[in-house]
Amino acid sequence: MNALSEFINRDSFAKHLGIEILEASDGRAKGRMDIKPCHLNSAGTLHGGAIFGFADAVFSAASNSHGTLAMAINVSISYFRAVRSGTLFAEAEEISINPKLATYLIRIMDDKQNIIALFQGTVYKKQTSLEEILGTE
Amino acid sequence: MNALSEFINRDSFAKHLGIEILEASDGRAKGRMDIKPCHLNSAGTLHGGAIFGFADAVFSAASNSHGTLAMAINVSISYFRAVRSGTLFAEAEEISINPKLATYLIRIMDDKQNIIALFQGTVYKKQTSLEEILGTE
Amino acid sequence: MNALSEFINRDSFAKHLGIEILEASDGRAKGRMDIKPCHLNSAGTLHGGAIFGFADAVFSAASNSHGTLAMAINVSISYFRAVRSGTLFAEAEEISINPKLATYLIRIMDDKQNIIALFQGTVYKKQTSLEEILGTE
């Protein structure tokens, strides 16, 4: 298992939500999350925080895929549609990258290809390699 | 227990994260969350999604405190500081409200009064009362 | 000239910045802006406000293209690259639309096809038609 896979596997919060990262490399990533009762809000629909958490895990996989640690500094999310059940899919696109900063767009879809939310996030890129993080934790 | 308290108690996602709403009324709300292993990311610090989820629950408590259903349409969050343990506190302030839309600012602090993140969220206000939601779920 | 074209032509702020809307229909729009001295900031590069103003005019053209008045409620913009001269191009994509709300993504490019900024905006859709606005101003 390479450093990125091991790094992704160590994401306790993503595990707590049942998020699965399907692929991650070269600034891109895809994930899926089956909607479960623990993801619902008081109105019985998917919680905004669960949608965000899912997108955030895919954002993290994409932004760390270059092998050095990326830390989120800002995210904006817009919500479009209430969902109650089924599976969500998300895909991250790298919009811009320079030695210090990178920005990603994550589209979150339901299993009927409707867009549920749009997530735009920026990371600050540390010099630390993922191997260093894995070795010192 | 009034409708707002019952509505807040039904938030399964907030429970899954161990979030506690300390108070909520008249467009304001406060909450706390003890940091647990399930909140951590791959680098061993508090996950951005956990910080967001916490702030989002406080945002929901504040924006639903007028007694009718509020649905999040947009949120921006900025992160300032990595945290590994302790307790987070968050407080929501109502910045603007009209019959259709309302905007809240949530400040997330650690237990040493450092600001960890700033969350700015807007809701669309439905006509549905919380009682209707509670009765029909 | 149809109502949308007339509506776009009445945008005094867009004229003040020298913005040109190249096309607008069915939730899409394109624009261009030649960089002039009045667009620069204290460091001699294109002002963030000028980039935003440009994108905002294209956002307005796209979101009003369905014939009823759209009012911006929230925008997030990320900046990627400093520019000093040349021409900017922007294109709006409709990400989501329902009877009350719609969200657009606007990509701002320089004349070498580099992405300069990404703008994500949400509007509240009024019932008022553009004809009514044009008639009553």
Add this chain to the structure above:
Amino acid sequence: MNALSEFINRDSFAKHLGIEILEASDGRAKGRMDIKPCHLNSAGTLHGGAIFGFADAVFSAASNSHGTLAMAINVSISYFRAVRSGTLFAEAEEISINPKLATYLIRIMDDKQNIIALFQGTVYKKQTSLEEILGTE
């Protein structure tokens, strides 16, 4: 005139919009803008881009007030109320600062103390001093 004042005076875009910076120091800044016809949109109300441009100039004054160059990387703005005439006021508060990044909150008010918009912006802090910028432009 000190470097900050001279830096602020060189903002051509702010001048083009008629923005006045009333004070700026130690991470804080205040400004005013009289609403003029060139600030209006197609519906005859203050253009979102003009509100943003005004807030952005105050954001720039606050974020450059420490004496080194600050470059905006991300901004979110929420709009609350349509305005047609009068004077706007804005005030920037420094929410967080570290050697690389800083975040500001700018509240934009009309002349009756109504909040018109809320602007949350993050800058990347360069090592370059304002004196260097002023000398080399």
